Amino acid sequence: MxxxxxxxxxxxxxxxxxxxxxxxxxxxxxxxxxxxxxxxxxxxxxxxxxxxxxxxxxxxxxxxxxxxxxxxxxxxxxxxxxxxxxxxxxxxxxxxxxxxxxxxxxxxxxxxxxxxxxxxxxxxxxxxxxxxxxxxRNQIAVHNLYAEAGKWKEELIDTPGKSFVVAASGELKVNQLKLVIINGKRIAIGKTAEGYVAFDDHCSHKGGSLADGAMICGTVQCPWHGSQFSVTTGAVKAGPAKEAIPVYPVSEHDGKVYVTLE
Ligand code: FES
CATH class of the missing domain: 1.20.120 (Four Helix Bundle (Hemerythrin (Met), subunit A))
Structure with missing residues (x-):
């Protein structure tokens, strides 16, 4: 990061x-x-x-x-x-x-x-x-880019509510990720071939930033030890992580991408 x-x-x-x-x-x-x-x-x-x-x-x-x-x-x-x-x-x-x-x-x-x-x-x-x-090992201060990742994107949102605008519809390309910090909670926003997804920016293994990882074909890989997760269900696809990561509902309308946090 x-x-x-x-x-x-x-x-x-x-x-x-x-x-x-x-x-x-x-x-x-x-x-x-x-x-x-x-x-x-x-x-x-x-x-x-x-x-x-x-x-x-x-x-x-x-x-x-x-x-x-x-x-x-x-x-x-x-x-x-x-x-x-x-x-x-x-x-x-x-x-x-x-x-x-x-x-x-x-x-x-x-x-x-x-x-x-x-x-x-x-x-x-x-x-x-x-x-x-x-x-x-932890890649702190390393600008870690993979093919098609684009520039690092990060946004702070400090407004009350449950539904938040996290991106414009055309903001990310397929397989691109963005970090959004909503009232202190770190959420990774990604765009897959099927549309936008949102999941915790916290690997369930040792807390690596998933927004700093690589996403391809609906799977995100943690940059620290390589755990892989489904970006739609949060399920572990490859360890060392054993627990799934939380995912969040995403909707897209009027040219904006919304994430709902409960
Ligand atoms: S912290 Fe993500 S795989 Fe270890």
Missing amino acids: QSKANIKGHPLHPILIVFPVAFFTGTLFFDCWGAFSDHAPYFDTAYHLQVLGIFTALVAAVPGFIDYLRVVPPESSAKKRATSHGLLNIGMTIMFSIACIYRQSLNAHITVLLLLETAGFACMAIAGWMGGTLVY
């Missing part, structure tokens, strides 16, 4: 995280080098890298938080992973910030400083591993 914090489709968070990773790694490296060589200028270099690391970590957190709120599917395995990823990055920033303050004290001991930085580095390494899983 495409990042919401991007420049011409390029997600900002993965671009920015290389800076704190490099600066914090350099901090630990130069502090270790300073400790072993007893050469004071290395500590100065480590300090400057540390300040830069803290600043760039805070900057990188902004697009990451935007994507956490608006891109990671709610109630999914990726949301839990993204929460842990964010908390570890906060832990990393706190550890390096404490170390940065501590090193300025007259009684600072190099062993304590290195322990704080090693703890921060460990948080960063685990958070980085999880970030990789979020991108390469």
Whole structure:
């Protein structure tokens, strides 16, 4: 699913995280080098890298938080992973910030400083591993297009009622999908050769976004582990999912497509 914090489709968070990773790694490296060589200028270099690391970590957190709120599917395995990823990055920033303050004290001991930085580095390494899983497995911030998918479409509807206009009749081509968030509920709208369909944007396996999947011949495939569902009945056609997904009544008249939610 495409990042919401991007420049011409390029997600900002993965671009920015290389800076704190490099600066914090350099901090630990130069502090270790300073400790072993007893050469004071290395500590100065480590300090400057540390300040830069803290600043760039805070900057990188902004697009990451935007994507956490608006891109990671709610109630999914990726949301839990993204929460842990964010908390570890906060832990990393706190550890390096404490170390940065501590090193300025007259009684600072190099062993304590290195322990704080090693703890921060460990948080960063685990958070980085999880970030990789979020991108390469959960495809967060990946613009995932298949043949005939067209451009990613998303619409927010915040009006009371049971029946909602979710598309214009000619808006989608056959096998195209669109995400509509109706009063907080995520519904995937698709067009099949027989007409429009609507179903939950939530794979019953681990919560993958089905609007970000591939739909063909009346079947939608989840992008995370490949479960397949009938878009008309919601029945599972192929696992690992075991439970059907909810589908919703759709009608089309006066050039508009309506979905009814009970
Ligand atoms: S989340 Fe695993 S197949 Fe959809």
